[in-house]
Amino acid sequence: MKMKKIVLMLACLISNAVFADERGAIRAQLEPIGFLYGFGLGVNKEIYKGYDRRVIPLPIIGYRSEDLTVYGPFVSYEMLELKDIEFQVQLSPRFQGFDESDSDIFIGMDERKFSMDAGLSAKYERQNWKINLSAMHDILNKSNGYELSAQLGRAFKSGPVFFEPNISVSYLDSKHVDYYYGVGAHEAANFRPQFTGDSALNSAVGIAISTPIFFGGFTQLAIDYNWFDDSITDSPLVEDDTNISFRLLFSKFF
Template structure:
């Protein structure tokens, strides 16, 4: 189940845009309304020891309306809009986790399960700049965790090519970090020791490239690079301080 996260997340990424000339309405031009379908493919570098790259194909079906959007288990509704500010209600799955079969490092450990998050998002968009804030809670009680995220991006256009560099900072509370990166006293093995996770702050830079010129659909490639807080990288389950992911999406409207 956790392998689906990459492609679901890909489908929800903000559109890549390259501002050149008439600014402010570029996002609208490449985010039409209606039912869509497509295929996602993701390659992700895991930071857990012995947990290497994953390649995940996934068919995608969804809908984008004026205020309501659905893409598989991801749902968002623009509940309030004032000038350039929007308040959004969001529901999203969290396909994090592992079981013993994923790596030697998880031997003797209980499975860490996927969950569902729900919360609010606040965004401000002016011309081709966009600032977003979100607050999401684990509503299934897996980790009982919480994540707050801040993001800033700038969209650009060059002919039929659209680019969006972005920077985001994500705060994860101690419940979340301990569930996915902590080790209980009765879970240790010859490679690990007991570890109690605390709150963490991760940083991600992204670059998105998109174009509508192929096969009458919309093609998007996104590359992310994330630096993890030392609270996470000090876990005996983790061997890398950062990771990179690349994601591909092709979608068309019915």
């Protein structure tokens, strides 16, 4: 029932965005051009048993032009633009995985490793609305899985502060779910039965708050609340079906 409501919200918001009649002026202010540097910090409340949180520090050296965006390890390049739809190729890190030191539940298990994803996206923007569709695949062959996602957001401005609430859904294939949440036969124990992951459909709501007023640079705080599919939460490694994550980014142009 909860998933149906989220899908219905997404459909209604998309229908409103499609009939908007000009590209958003706010977003143009959010995406200036040039070389930049800065830092990022991500804090993710993990859903694994005994694994409290994942903290991800990220030094940033990057560049943004009309077609190419390099933001630390996140890279995108616009291949084609048809009116208000942009088609991009993307590269992004996947900060997932664990080893035995992260929690007692992982003792005796193989390490699940960090990876990189690459793929394609289509972005539609009109009158400060943004719809983003993407298909990403693990190119380091850790999980050898893929993710399909859809996100809808809208930018608002209040003085020098920008707000962008968003909703999203993501589909993870069985290879991805099994790699990060499965328990192999050789890893099974009395407290951790064997488990084979199946494909999952997750959902999230979030908000990003951005401003150029601090230290002559650009600051963004993003907060996301995520719901996980039963295909993930049924895993013996998992104790929560929701989590919250925070991302703080600061960048400044040279």
